[in-house]
Amino acid sequence: MLKNALLCLLLTMSYHPLMAAPDFVSIKSQAQLADDTYLEGNTLEPRLKEQGQTLLHQSLIPLSQVSYFVSRANDVQTIAVRGTANLENAMLDLDLELKPDNILNIKLHQGFGSGAKAVYDDAKPFLNKDQPIHLTGHSLGGAIAVILAMYLQRDGYEIEQVTTFGQPKVTNVTGAKAFAHLPLVRVVTANDIVPLVPPISPMQIMDLDIFWHMGEEVILLGNKTFTQTNGMKSMLRATKFTTAIPNDQNLIAHKMTTYLNLIETLQSAPQEMPYKTDVSLFGFSLD
Template identity: 35%
Template sequence: MRVQRSVFSIIALILSVGYGCNMQQNNVVSQVPDVEKNIDFNTIKWYAARAGAAYDSEAEIKATFPDTVRVAQVGSTQVQYFLEFDTARKIQIVTIRGTANLKNIIEDVEYIESKNDRLGIHVHKGFDEDTFKIYQDILPFLKKDYAVRLTGHSLGAAIATLLMIYLHEDGFEIQRLVNFGQPKFTNKQGVERYHTLPLTRIVDENDVVPLLPPATLVNALHGGYEHMGDEVILLKGEEYIYLEQHQADTKKVEGFWNNLDHESIKEHLIANYLKNINSKLAKAEQVPYAARDVYLDRHAD
C-alpha cells in the first residue's frame, strides 16, 4: 500500500504542476481522418504474454517459454529481461520487465533529458542509463544473423524501444517491437530520426503512464517529450482505436487534459492489458477516435 500511495502522490504532483499551464491544449483538434487498420490481436497477445511473464521468476519464465536462453537483472533499478531463440525461424525475442518497485516508478516520471552522443538524440536520462546496461549485458548473447523482436511494459517498454534503436545502429534486423503502456523517452528530433522503425504502442484508454512525462514538463533547450510509433488504444470489450504516428501525439495531448477523470493507475497493470486484449480475440471493432467517449460511457461501471 505504501508504494501505491507513493504512485498516486507522484502522479498528483505532476498533474498539479501541469494542469494550470496547459489548459490551452484543450483546444487542440486534429483534422486528420482516422485510418482503417485491422489489428491482429492474437499477435498482440503473443507479445503481451511475454511482457507479463517478465515479472515472473527465472524458473517460471523458462517453464512458460522453454526457448529462453538468458534471464538477467541489470542496472541500479534491477530491470529484468529475458532472451529467447526461435531457431526454426531465426528470430531472437527480447522482453523487458516494467515497473516493479518504487525506484522504477520514480524513474518513470522523472523528465531530465540528456544527449546521447552515440545515437545523436536527446533521451530520457534514467531510461537510457538502464538501456545501455542491458545493451552491454545482452549483446554478447545476440546472433547477428537472427532478426530481432522486442517487447516490454511500462518502464520496460521505454527501455525496449531505446534498445531497438541501439541494435538498429549496430546493424541488426529489427523485425518488430510491440510494447504496452510506454512512457515517452525522446523529443521531436529523436522521433524524426527513428520514426521508420517498426514500433507499435498498445495503450489502454485510461492508462496515465503513456502520457508521462506530460507536455507541461518541457526542457527549454531540447523541447518536450513526444511519442514515436503507431498507437492502438484499447477500449473495453471489442472496440479499439488505431492512430498512425503523425496522429497519435496531437490527439493524446488533447485527450490527456480533456479526460483526466478517466485516468486510473490500475489501468496501467499488464493484467489489465491482457484482459482488454483477450476481449478482442474473437472479434475486434475499430472505432473513430472522435467517438471514443461514446464507447467509454457504454462500458462505464
C-alpha cells in the same frame, strides 16, 4: 508566441499514411512475453516452453534493477523487459530530463536511456545478428525496449517488430522523426495515463523540444473494440492528462492483466472505431 510555436510544430511533423489493421494474435503473443518478465524464481523457463520459446538468457541489472530475458522461437529472437517493480525502477521513471545520447545523436529521457544502455551492453553477447529481433515490454519495460531497439538497429541488428504496452514517452520531436522508421506498435488502454507522461510543458513547446511519441498507437476500448492513431493526434491525447486527476481506474487500466484481458477479447472479430480527438487548433478541427 505560443501560437507560433504550435503552428511551427504542426508544420515540422509529417502525417503518417493509412494504418494497417493490428495483428492481435501477434500482439497477444508479445503481451504474454511482456507479462512473463514479472515471473519470479524458476517459473520463467517452463512458462516460456509452454509458449514455444527457448530461454537463452535472463538477467537483472544490479544498479537499476532492470530485469529482462532473451528467448528464441522459429529463428526469431525476443527481448522482453520488465516494467517498474521496485524503488530503483521508480527512480529511472522519475529521471525526466531530456539529455543528448552520444550513440544515437538524439535526446532521450535520461532514466530510460541509462536503463536501456545497461541492457544493451549486457544482452549483446547473447544475440545473433543473423536472426531478426522482436522487443516487448510493459510500462518502464516498454520504454527501455524502444530505446534498446534504436541501439540494436544502429548496431546492424534486424529489428523486425517492437510491441509495447502502457509505454511512456522516451524522446523529443527530433528523436521521434529520426526513428520514425522503427517498426513500433504502442498498445495502450483508454484510461491508462502512463503513455501520456511526461506531460507537455508550455516551456518545451516554446523551444519545440517536447517529449513526443513515435510509432502506431493501438487504443484498447473494451467490448471487442479498438481505435488507432499516430503523430499529432496521438500526442494530443496527452493534453487530457492535465485536466484529470489520477484515480484507481487509471491504476487498473495500467495493469498488465488488464491489457491481457482486453487483448483476449480481440482475438476474433475485433471492431475498429474511428479515432476522434475532439480538439481544434486555431479554429481548425483535427478530426
